[in-house]
Amino acid sequence: MSKDLKIIGKPQIKIDANIRVTGEARFGHDVQLPNMLYGAILRTKYPVADILSLDTSKAKSLPGVKCVITANDIDTENISYRRDHPILKKNKVNCIRDEIAAVAATSKEIALKALELIEVEYKINEGIFDPFESIKKDSPQINDFIDGKYENKNIAENFHYEHGNLEEEKAKSKFIVTERYTLPRVTHCCMATSNITADYSKTDGKLTLWSTTQVPFLYQRDIARALKMEPSNIRIIQVVIGGGFGSKLDMYPYEPICAILSIKCGQPVQLIFSREEEFIASPTRQPMVFDLTTGADESGRFTFRDVKIILDNGAYTSWGATTPFVMMQTFSSLYHCPACNFDSTAVYTNNIYAGSFRGYGNPQATFALERNIDLLAEQIGMGKAEIRLLNSNYQGEVTNQGLIFNTCGHKDALEKVISITSGNNKPNTDNKNKSKRYKRGIGYASMLHVGGGAKIYPSDGCGTTLKLDPFGYMTLITGSSEIGQGSETVLAMIAAEELGIDISKIKVINTDTDIKPWDVGVHASRTSFVAGNSVLGAVNKLKEKISPTAAIMLKTNIEDLKFENGQIVSVKTGASIALDKVIRAIHFKGNHELCIETYFYEPSSEFADKEFKGNVSGTYAFAAQAIEVEVDTYTGNVKVLDIHVAQDIGKVLNPLGLAGQIEGGVVQGLGYALTEELIVENGYVLNPNFHNYKLPTAMDVPRIHFYPIETEDSLGPYGAKGVGEAPLIPTAAAIANAVADAIGVKINSLPVTPEKVLRAIAEKC
């Protein structure tokens, strides 16, 4: 990549930044359609109960109410990864989110009033809220819709992975650490609450959904299955998304419910969550308990990892149950390790269920692994930096799970954050008294994550159609979706760079399944990598179409053409011609052609085999974080001073967008580490509001230092890798390690609240 880049690598304000800050952006909440109705959902009052009766007659007779539905009124398939989730629940409710009726009315107020008029008679039952209780053989079955995959009726999903000879490696190990780690529920806290607008045409049987999904083509198929419709008769239009972070990967009951209301009424219906509903009824990060044993030989080389994970699945199975796919990579392949035994079980409980959340299990896995590494280092008497450097991943490594590290910036990243923080780990010396109260510590953590998609579907590719108009402006139609990660901007930068035009001349269209080429969706930090490569392929096709005419007009050879500054230049003769002029010549003269080209990029990744082995991603991202904290030993308060992030991003495409991803991710990790927890007790959500759910705000953000590691992966666009999830992944681990370092205690759960810190100090004394 010796190419002289003019746009790539230079700071570019997100192309949708202005409309977002001025309020011009149209979110789902802003969708207005003629004759639109307003939907609302009645959820159970109790997490575990039988529904003895459900009387909607009063609600139905309220003026303005167009439709009231219960499970008896609909004919649908169960949804969710395990198809264990009925859209409306009939005789029995299993968790506090459970939808039991829904209303469409001419105003939001009337819809909510109608919910109040629905009379439900419950018989409250005892629930199981602890997965360790639930998994016991004699526990009653929680979910009625499971298939026979597991003998134990409360197991939602089990994954087993192994490599190497565990017993042999154990025997070799001079040092062994065994710990239990408990990771909490956190939720995405999207600023825009969940919303959908459904518009069904009774005359042609077609359904249009203004949706926030981040996987529109899979969503189209899923919602079609739920509604027993043809997928192609459903058009998904993605609205501007006010926060995604993985929460829009799955389909939730409110979505088909809204569609059904529209189908029943023959009118558009809009359904928007309140903030309280958003806390209670949106997905969460999967809460887990890890029992992790790791070993090292006398030189400090890692020997084996043996991990058993229990995931609290909640009452139904969303994507959270599949996070072990990602977690097993961390245990198998982050730092070289000869043997690994991984076993995870997602267990039904009567709690709310977890979905997908940025990092997809990896923050949890990385927390457990990196905490154990610190403990191993302490046992060995080795530096926490040194043990990591010794075991770090390397370029060309093919891990025991089959991941191929075409490039690898792991060691560089570690070295960077270690060198920067080296010597910082000193007590605060400017105030002797203060130093007794305030203890400083440094924590390190690395991470490994897919950086070019993850093959979980027969295609992990992305299509792009580029259309140049006679004025030299471009429409870039990408299959990929913008959920705030800045992909529109990066894709436009790539097209602008290659075609030598100003980015302001590029419009990105990416919201309509009827129009855009197929893409698997936003997940696995794949968009810059996969969609970026797709744009590159499409631009190349465009240039192939444009060049022959340009060469004739410039009396030069095709090989001598350069696209820059809106011109096509002959590097041989110096002659140049405006790009739009050539486009017009192609369109209006000669053979009369349009400059429209479509390209589909499929990464070289492969499905994992039955043993979960295989090179599932186009490339892999690495990062190391070093975090300095100061613990107030009187109050237990942890103050994060500096967060040093070194991340192998392959190549910086847009420094501004990258900084946004890094800072946003780190702050999300900060909340996970210190303050955030969605508290669920006996099935009830106790803090469904921003008063009691402590999301970090601007005032809480420490100094964040970012050091991009450019490994220039030959498969990535300009060498780039995905960056979206990585920055969040090691933050909580590094903070926990820093707190442990500061006050010499074990930190085995999150969040590290002042209460926990004080208790740990007290227990130690």
Next chain:
Amino acid sequence: MSKDLKIIGKPQIKIDANIRVTGEARFGHDVQLPNMLYGAILRTKYPVADILSLDTSKAKSLPGVKCVITANDIDTENISYRRDHPILKKNKVNCIRDEIAAVAATSKEIALKALELIEVEYKINEGIFDPFESIKKDSPQINDFIDGKYENKNIAENFHYEHGNLEEEKAKSKFIVTERYTLPRVTHCCMATSNITADYSKTDGKLTLWSTTQVPFLYQRDIARALKMEPSNIRIIQVVIGGGFGSKLDMYPYEPICAILSIKCGQPVQLIFSREEEFIASPTRQPMVFDLTTGADESGRFTFRDVKIILDNGAYTSWGATTPFVMMQTFSSLYHCPACNFDSTAVYTNNIYAGSFRGYGNPQATFALERNIDLLAEQIGMGKAEIRLLNSNYQGEVTNQGLIFNTCGHKDALEKVISITSGNNKPNTDNKNKSKRYKRGIGYASMLHVGGGAKIYPSDGCGTTLKLDPFGYMTLITGSSEIGQGSETVLAMIAAEELGIDISKIKVINTDTDIKPWDVGVHASRTSFVAGNSVLGAVNKLKEKISPTAAIMLKTNIEDLKFENGQIVSVKTGASIALDKVIRAIHFKGNHELCIETYFYEPSSEFADKEFKGNVSGTYAFAAQAIEVEVDTYTGNVKVLDIHVAQDIGKVLNPLGLAGQIEGGVVQGLGYALTEELIVENGYVLNPNFHNYKLPTAMDVPRIHFYPIETEDSLGPYGAKGVGEAPLIPTAAAIANAVADAIGVKINSLPVTPEKVLRAIAEKC
């Protein structure tokens, strides 16, 4: 075309029919955007006046008013074909339509109230309402924005065409007829009134227009020029159109006005005409006076035509002034004619101005020519059928203007309607008394019209992008537009036919300039021909992509593949495979490709030269109508009994859509012939409502008999030609000829009102 067709030629309900009849279709009136304002326009109170003062202060201070603009507030270019039309008029008004101020407010009611509060002081001036007065040398100049093209300042446009030796042919002529014909103003009477919604983003400077334009890409360029913007920063989204008929070919002041209101307010603005406004301020068919002399030799062969036309241009120049382009074809080339002298002058007056209207001058020209033919036949003593058959056009003819009749159904069409009506022209014999009062007559008329576009722009082509999804459904993105003519349906039929899939599996996308490939727009009966060929080209590319994989899967040769019933079949082995399965194989296996292809079709037509000669259309349509009428000689009422239409449509694509075009066109011709006239006196529109403007309704429709003539043009899709304008063109001429035949008078103007009939009978006696 021996191909066995499964869909083409079979009746197909329009794919947008259901949503139109159930009210689900979303017209411009249904567009709703967040924070949308409502616009209204203040027009002059007097057709000709100086504006001495214009005070908007009271209007501006009305609560809810966001913006009031006058000519002083805007910086725009003049619009219209001759750039003689300021968007808002400043010191002087020239016709009753003139826009002098505009308002945007939070409700329609407030906007209208604000108009009332604008104080205008006028000095009323004398106007010129007769083009023959206006063209006099000493007449005052009407339009202040003309260029110096013509010495006479009141000439808007002059066209001169000639071929052959007029004097020689005159000398040869044994029979000569000279007449003056006066054609009235009629208007389109679209059921949906004019509307636009403008949405300007202050942050990114982009403007989106929900527009009814029928030429979106030219409109984008025109509105950009008016607003001094980059065309590519304007996105045109076409709403469902409730009646077009050519009225949406030009841009009118209300459109940039609405855009300016949105730009000034930074909010969306919607502007919708009232019905009265629609009558007063929409375009009309060009009113004209023809002085026509035609000759024939002793055998009845036509020798020459000499025509001078004065067009009442109104105060500004819309497309009406260019109708001579079409009219000269009728005089030069309908029926073989050795010499032609054509001279037309569009003259400014203080009347309202005319735009484009289905037929584009041809109903007027055909009326004049066909009336003269009847008079020639009478002079010669020849049958009115015979003289037409004798002179009819023929296949392979290259007319003196350079039109090439690759196929020609003129004579077949004439023979059909003549044979059907032969012997019908008898007085009503079942009641002797009645027969004295009621006189029956038969009239014939032919027409020639472009049937495959008209080269008026460097490209007359159309692009198509076809996208197949993994379920075998197709998105057909066409550059062409649907304005009610049924083109979406025909294009979907073509794709369905070729790909062997059900038409319900095809969605047509055709409303967004950012997305759809370029097309010149809906005019000149070009869409089925040009866009149809474009779809054929794109389907062929798709099949080329699909076939190799299908051949491998079926273990057969590519040449042996047939696409039918959603399957790909090997005609050799009989083996078959579902199309969607092959699409998935291409997408999800092997090279991983999408089935998306784009094709651009450019017809072989050429620009006319300086002498207006050249083969400007891909093909030409012909028609003959024979109409039987009964005239009540006591009341003057004309009752149309039967309308026989034989039209060379090349090939029937959709019999239902074709019938709709034929019937709709004929009824529009019926209104033009008998009842419709927009009465303008001293510049005022006297009948701006459906009470006094007599549009035919269902009760007025006679029996219409349609005989398609299938000439199967080798250049048309399946042999088809354009059909949209033709059915209207000869109807008024044939009705006038029938009335003349029935009561033995001359009919030299339209509409043929009872009053005119009675007066003619009285004058004859």
